Amino acid sequence: MKKTRLYLSMLAGLMLLNSCSFFELEAPNDPNNPSLGSVSQNASRTQVQNLVTGLESRHRDYVFNVTMLFGTMGRELWYLNASDPRWQTDWLGMNNRTANPNMFNYLPTYTNPYFAIRQGLTVVDAVRNTNAFTDQEKNAVSGFAKTIMAYQYLIVAMGQYENGIRMNIADIQNPGPFVPLPEALTQIRQLLDEANTELTNGGTGNFPLRLTSGFTANGFNTIASLRQLNRAIAARLAVYRQDWQGALEAANASFYNATGNLDAGPAHTYGAPPDQFNPLFFVLNANVTTMMVVHPSVLRDTLANDARVRAKFFRRTAPVSVTSDGTPLSGQYQDRRFPVNTSELKFFRNEELVLIVAEANAQLGNTQAALAAINRIRTAAGVGNYTGATTREALIDEILFQRRYSLWAEPWGHRWVDLRRYNRLNAQNVDVTLDRGSIFRQLARPQAEINWDEYVLTR
Incomplete structure (x- = not known):
């Protein structure tokens, strides 16, 4: 009883000392999650460095869902999960x-790119509002961030397609409207061009901050090489916009090399915890019922002696099999591209640029240039030069075929995107006989976005 009276007396005394401040809590500082305000004005070089490292981390978060979902819808692969x-x-x-x-687990193909874009906006804001960098350095950092943002915007656009996407998300409490696909692609091109100009004004030396080995070890640690990456993304975008001359101009300003290493390009990096493992790595021949497997139609349509098939596909001792909705699905081959679970993953390669050059030239009627690029791919694959018809339609058929194998299961979902942009997303090109499924043209607009717009209209 005496202890109780003592505690009450102490509490009363504290309340009398300062009855107001006693119950007022100061906002805590979380060192692991600093506020935007702490970096939006006069950020240190270390703080901006941390933001850029965070941007690289956000930049890779799309990989699993985009590769698996887009690849599934294009029937490049099945992600079997019992x-x-x-x-x-x-x-x-x-x-x-x-x-x-309400479709299961498709939202990361929408939310993860936007998280990366928001991170990019934070980088730009931080570096523009500090005296810790020279004007050249500010341009270099801002140009890099905007290049990554453009890449991420394009992911959302490819998933949402005719739904359109939000481009203005600077104010998360008042985001801009959904803009139609053509306008979105135009704005992404403007963002890339703006980034390219800033990189051009960013000096001629090395990038002023530290990047991961996915950039540096692959030759993308200079301002000039980052401009080449920017132009590579611009070339991909130009193809989607059917700007064939623009695609050639962008490719020629990129790291495109007609006779060089087809695997050259920047990469996402992975590591052991607390980092994350490569999400596309699966142990060869593991006795599991959850795995990405090669779609049977990809194996059925291969050319004899194609080196890409031998390099990318591993024949399992026993297939991975599941039954869904009464339909048995079985995959005999799995991905063999990654030696270990910390292997890097290229997110843009010279091989795609060669194929972009082939496609643009074919569309422009530059037959010999198109054939030279096609044969560069075919020769590397060990299947010999192209001997078919040289009409525009025939060359496009051949280019799409080569893209199917050269870009199989790369972190983009090229097959689904390619078939759709040529109006070939149909049963003739997407084999649904085994899974008895549907052919999706695009993903749905997320319910949260629908609800938000309804809320704005009624508030």
Whole structure:
């Protein structure tokens, strides 16, 4: 009883000392999650460095879902998962004939790119509002961030397609409207050009901050090489916009090398915890029921002696098999591209640039230039020069075929995107006979976005 009276007396005394401040809590400082305010004005070089490192980390967060989902919808692969059939039933459209906002686990293809874009905006804001960098350095850092942002915007655009996307997200409480795909692609091109100009004004030496080995070890640690990456993304975008001359001009200003290493390009890096493992790595021949497997149609349509097939596909002793919605699915071959679970993952390669040059030249009627690029790919694959018809249609058929194998399961979903942009997203090109699924043209606009716009209209 005496102890109770003592505690009450102490509490009363503290309250009398300062009855107001006693109950007022100061906002805590979280060293692991600093506020935007702490870096938006007079950020130190170390703080901006941390933001750029965070941007690189955000830049790779799309890889698993985009590769698996877009690849599934283009029937490059199946992601078989016996523990949750929705990976098959929803993603293959076995029980949902149209994409809808409730489709299982597709949201990371939308949210993760926007997280990266928001990180990029923070980098730009921080470096522009500090005296810790020279004007040249500010341009270099801002140009790099905007280049990555453009890459991420394009991911969202490819998933949402005719739904359109939000381009203005600077104010998360008042985001800009959804803009149609053509306008979105135009704005992404403007962002890339703006970034390229800033990189041009960023000096001629090395990038002023530290990048991971995915950039530095692959020759992308200078301002000039980052401009080449910017132009590579611009070349991909130009193809999507059917700007064939623009695609050639951008490719020629990129790291495109007609006779060089086809695997050259920047990469996402991975590591052991606390970092994350390569999400596309699967142990060869592991006795599991969850794995990415090569779609049977990809194996069926291969050319004899294609070196890409031998390099990328591993024949398992026993297939990975699941049954979803009463439909058995089985994959005999798995991905063999990554030796270990910390292997880097190229997110843009010279091989794609060679194929972009082939496609643009074919569309422009530059037959010999198109053939030279096609044969560069075919020769590297060990299948000999192209001997078919040289009409524009025939060359495009050949280029799409080569893209199917050269760019298989790269972190973009090229097959799905390619078939759609040529209006070939149909049963003739997307084999659904085994999975009895549907062919999706695009993903649904997220329900949260629908709800937000309804809220804005009614508030």
